[in-house]
Amino acid sequence: MGLVSRTLGRVKPSQTMAITNKAREMKAAGFDVIGLGAGEPDFDTPDNIKAAAIEAIKRGETKYTAVDGIPELKQAICEKFARENGLDYKPAEITVGSGGKHVLYNALLATLDPGDEVIIPSPYWVSYPDIVLLAGAEPVVVETKLEDGFKLTAQALEQAITPKTKWVILNSPSNPTGAAYTHDDIKALTDVLLRHERVWVLTDDIYEHLVYGDFTFATPAQVEPKLKDRTLTLNGVSKAYSMTGWRIGYAGGPAELIKAIAKLQSQSTSNPCSISQWAAVEALRGPQDFLADWVKSFQERRDLVVSMLNETEGLMCPMPEGAFYVYPSCAGAIGKKTPKGDAVENDADFATLLLQEEGVAVVHGEAFGLSPFFRISYATDLETLREACNRIRRFCESLS
Structure with missing residues (x-):
């Protein structure tokens, strides 16, 4: 009799968490990695919200x-x-x-x-x-x-x-x-x-x-x-x-x-x-006015990423209406090889080799049930996104 239940055996670990953890491990080992897998804003929680939590602790709201x-x-x-x-x-x-x-x-x-x-x-x-x-x-x-x-x-x-x-x-x-x-x-x-x-x-x-x-x-x-x-x-x-x-x-x-x-x-x-x-x-x-600034920042990031990816050989990136993700097609890269001879046979290979060759962590489309695509979270600063997109472009241009 196995330890793990048949019910649990039906499911997979979260692949977005797996990518994020892999990027963290590589960074900790000294690799230059840009993680674009995490689905969370890079802004800090607004101060009024943090203050409310501190006041709740002081009031003894801990039961x-x-x-x-x-x-x-x-x-x-x-x-x-x-x-x-x-x-x-x-x-x-x-x-x-x-x-x-x-x-x-x-x-x-x-x-x-x-x-x-x-x-x-x-x-x-x-x-x-x-x-x-x-x-x-x-x-x-x-x-x-x-x-x-x-x-x-x-x-x-x-x-x-x-x-x-x-x-x-x-x-x-x-x-x-x-x-x-x-x-x-x-x-x-x-x-x-x-x-x-x-x-x-x-x-x-x-x-x-x-x-x-x-x-x-x-x-x-x-x-x-x-x-x-x-x-x-x-x-x-x-x-x-x-x-x-x-x-x-x-x-x-x-x-x-x-x-x-x-x-x-x-x-x-x-x-x-x-x-x-x-x-x-x-x-x-509480106040909601900060949201307009955040949305403006996210829109600038979205526009940059979509523009740079659409200028990249083998990729096609639609313009999303919301959230902080893009989901570009990498169909133009499938069937090609890296200079080392590694084959890009699917979007999982694309994401794996991109991480190995250029240190950019993205999540492959198969994890979300539709290939050949990959997901980028643009919830990070413009400079980091520009560098990541340049690395993605360099990786795609190296394929033949």
Whole structure:
């Protein structure tokens, strides 16, 4: 009898974490490595949020809290949903977890049975399929197309739904592509879902505030209120407030689902960090003016990276609407060899050899379910990004 369960044997470790750790190890060993694999802003958490955490410590807010969030944070989340999304949630319809991934994990484990199916558009955030597998259900991956802006179409959604479909997961703006669904894009999908009353919608809005130009963010329960009773609207403070390490995610949904999530959480982690919860209250209620500066910086970085990659032989990089990722095609490099004779047979080879030859860490497209692409996180300074893109160009030009 093996030690590891058959359930755990169905899943893979997070490949984005693996790339980030590999880059850290190489740096520690003295290699000149630029890591573009991590999905977190490089800005510091705003001072008012840090101050709120310190005050919470001084007040002695260091004990257990309610399993799925303090009342003050739940109320602040209700205010956020009303103010920014036009969604009316009550505190009993709010759950708080230790990060967005935790909330997603809880929701799927609380609702899925063996044989259930979850529709996941690819490219996808690496954890979606594996969490579905951990819950004993089956991920149904629907490939999107570059020509459709990496977005799920109504026709593809309709074709993927079966009597076993329990959830559809939508992520906008997307990790890894930065693609974002317009109001009309979402309406086309919600029109399909209205015809399938047993299918629930899990919308991952964690990059909501990181959109560029004149793009206007929208979320499914806002676009189609008739779907609100079977939608879990997931968000968190990690990306918008640069609080990845604070580990606070949250979601709004029907009270019955929220109660089931709390039941599961009561037997696993119990409450999220008390100090982080008080910091999140300040994040949601405090000044939001810094966001405009952050978004401006991210847009400058995006424009630089897209421009430089599109000038690179063998690469083609679409312009994303949001998040802080680009997802370029490396199809023009496949089938070539490095000067040392190493073959680039797929995007995993491309990423591995790029790290070996030029010290640039990116994540290969296979990890996100769509090849031949790779993901770059541009959540770092312009000088570093310019150097990284120059190294990528040099690597591509060396291939023959």
